[in-house]
Amino acid sequence: MCLGIPGKIVAIEDEARHLATVDVSGVRRAVNVLPVEGNGPLEDLIGRYVLVHVGFAMSLIDEAEAKRTLEALNELGEAQEEIAAMRASQDALGTQP
Amino acid sequence: MKYADEFRDPAAAKPLLAAITAAVDDLGATKDKPVSIMEICGGHTHAIFRYGLDKLTPEGLEFIHGPGCPVCVLPMARVDECIELAERPEVIFTTFGDAMRVPGSKKSLLQAKADGSDIRMVYSPLDALEIARRNPTREVVFFGLGFETTTPSTAFSILQAAAEGLTNFTVFCNHITVPPPIKALLDDPRMVLDGFVGPGHVSMVIGLRPYDFIAKDYGKPIVVAGFEPLDLLQAVLMVLHQIRDGRAEVENQYARVVPEEGNPAAIAACESVYEPRESFEWRGLGEIDLSGLKIREAYGAFDAERKFSIGYGAPRAKTAEPEGTMCGEVMSGRIKPPQCPHFGKTCTPETPLGALMVSSEGACSAYQQYGAIDLRRSAKAAVEPAE
Numbered sequence: 001m002c003l004g005i006p007g008k009i010v011a012i013e014d015e016a017r018h019l020a021t022v023d024v025s026g027v028r029r030a031v032n033v034l035p036v037e038g039n040g041p042l043e044d045l046i047g048r049y050v051l052v053h054v055g056f057a058m059s060l061i062d063e064a065e066a067k068r069t070l071e072a073l074n075e076l077g078e079a080q081e082e083i084a085a086m087r088a089s090q091d092a093l094g095t096q097p
Numbered sequence: 098m099k100y101a102d103e104f105r106d107p108a109a110a111k112p113l114l115a116a117i118t119a120a121v122d123d124l125g126a127t128k129d130k131p132v133s134i135m136e137i138c139g140g141h142t143h144a145i146f147r148y149g150l151d152k153l154t155p156e157g158l159e160f161i162h163g164p165g166c167p168v169c170v171l172p173m174a175r176v177d178e179c180i181e182l183a184e185r186p187e188v189i190f191t192t193f194g195d196a197m198r199v200p201g202s203k204k205s206l207l208q209a210k211a212d213g214s215d216i217r218m219v220y221s222p223l224d225a226l227e228i229a230r231r232n233p234t235r236e237v238v239f240f241g242l243g244f245e246t247t248t249p250s251t252a253f254s255i256l257q258a259a260a261e262g263l264t265n266f267t268v269f270c271n272h273i274t275v276p277p278p279i280k281a282l283l284d285d286p287r288m289v290l291d292g293f294v295g296p297g298h299v300s301m302v303i304g305l306r307p308y309d310f311i312a313k314d315y316g317k318p319i320v321v322a323g324f325e326p327l328d329l330l331q332a333v334l335m336v337l338h339q340i341r342d343g344r345a346e347v348e349n350q351y352a353r354v355v356p357e358e359g360n361p362a363a364i365a366a367c368e369s370v371y372e373p374r375e376s377f378e379w380r381g382l383g384e385i386d387l388s389g390l391k392i393r394e395a396y397g398a399f400d401a402e403r404k405f406s407i408g409y410g411a412p413r414a415k416t417a418e419p420e421g422t423m424c425g426e427v428m429s430g431r432i433k434p435p436q437c438p439h440f441g442k443t444c445t446p447e448t449p450l451g452a453l454m455v456s457s458e459g460a461c462s463a464y465q466q467y468g469a470i471d472l473r474r475s476a477k478a479a480v481e482p483a484e
Contacts, residue, residue, distance in 0.1 A: 002165075002247070032253060034362060035366075051301070056253060058301060065354065076457075078143075089220035093228070
C-alpha cells in the first residue's frame with residue numbers, strides 16, 4: 001500500500017472520471033490518472049508507464065525505470081502483495097451486487 | 098557475503114561498499130562510536146533487511162529504523178474506533194488489507210469480520226466509492242490510512258464523491274505526514290542521529306522542500322533514495338560524504354522518479370480537502386504536533402468522524418499498549434527488536450502483540466523474517482537506553 005507499482009496505460013476508460021485501464025504485470029484495472037494528466041489530451045497517455053499508488057497514477061516513468069522498479073518490488077515480495085490485493089478487490093466488487 | 102550474491106548487479110555494489118567503508122573510516126566511526134543514519138521509510142527498512150545491507154556495511158555505520166510504516170504507528174485506540182464503526186449495522190467498512198491484522202484492545206478488524214461485521218478489503222479508495230454507488234442504502238466508510246503516498250488518493254476520492262453527490266460515502270481519516278515525526282525525533286535529546294535516508298515515493302508526491310528544516314534548522318543531511326539496494330547504498334554514501342564535508346543539504350538520489358516540486362495536482366487536492374490536526378497520536382511516539390490530517394469543514398459531509406461522532410472529534414479513552422511490550426522504544430530507534438522481551442516469543446508475525454510485527458515493513462517483522470538477529474551488533478544501541 002505504501003510503495004507504488006509500475007504499470008502501462010493501455011486505454012482510456014472514462015474521461016469524466018479520469019479513469020484509464022492500466023496493465024500491472026498482466027492484471028488490468030481502472031486507475032485514476034488525474035495526478036499525471038497535465039494539459040494534453042488523455043489519449044496522449046496511452047502507452048506511457050506510470051507508478052500506481054492504490055489506484056492512482058502518481059508519476060510518469062520510462063519503461064526502463066518501470067522494469068527496474070518492478071524487479072525490485074518483486075524481490076521484496078511487495079509486487080506480489082499489491083497484485084494480490086488488486087485481484088481480491090476486483091473479485092469482491094464482482095461478486096457483491 | 099551471503100546477500101551480496103543476490104544483488105542483480107554485484108559488480109556495482111562492490112565499489113559502493115568500498116567507498117562507504119572508506120567514508121566511515123574517514124569519519125573515525127567505530128563499532129562503539131558509530132555514525133547513525135535513519136532510514137525513514139518502512140520500504141527501505143524492508144530492503145535493508147532483505148539484502149542484508151546492515152551486515153554488508155562496516156560496523157562503524159548504524160542503521161536506525163524510522164517511523165515510516167503507517168500500520169506500525171497506528172494506535173490501538175484507532176483500531177478500536179474502526180471496529181466500533183464497522184459494528185454499526187448500516188456500515189460497510191472498507192480498508193486496505195494491511196490494517197486487518199493490527200491488534201486493537203479487544204480484537205482486530207479480521208476478528209471483527211469473523212464476528213459478522215461487514216468489513217471489506219479494498220485495494221483502492223476508488224473501489225470503496227464503487228461499493229458506495231452499488232449500495233445506496235448502506236453507509237460506506239473508507240479507512241483513510243497512510244502517509245503522503247496514499248493521502249492524495251483519499252482526497253481525490255472525496256472530491257469525486259462530492260462531484261457525484263454521493264451521500265453514503267465517508268472517510269475515517271487517519272492520514273499522517275512524514276516531516277513532523279522527524280522533527281519530533283530530532284527534538285528528542287536521547288536520539289543521536291547523524292543523517293537521514295529520505296523516503297522515495299512519499300517524496301515523489303511532496304517533493305524535496307518539506308525536508309529543508311532538517312538541513313537548515315537541525316544541520317543534518319538527508320538524501321532521498323529509491324528502493325533498489327544500489328539506490329540505498331548510493332544514498333548512504335551521499336549522506337556520509339555530506340557529513341565528511343561538513344555539509345547539511347537535501348539531496349535527491351532518486352531524481353529519475355522524484356521531481357523537486359513533487360506532484361502539484363496531488364498537493365493541490367490534499368490542500369483543498371485536508372487541514373492539519375493540532376496533534377495526532379502515534380503508537381510508540383505519543384502525540385506529535387501537526388502530524389495528522391483531518392477533513393476540512395467544506396467536505397464535512399464525507400467525514401466519518403463528524404457523521405458518526407467518533408475519533409478525534411469525540412472524547413476518547415487512552416488505550417494502554419500490551420503489558421511489557423517495547424514498541425515505542427523500537428519505533429524511536431532506542432532499542433533493537435530482539436531487546437524486547439516479547440520478540441519472537443509471545444510476539445510473532447502469526448500472533449502479533451504489537452503492530453511492528455504485523456507489517457512486512459515493520460522493524461520487528463523484518464528482523465523475524467530475515468533472521469537479521471546478529472546479537473553482536475543488535476546489542477549495541479546507537480543511543481542511550483530508554484529510562
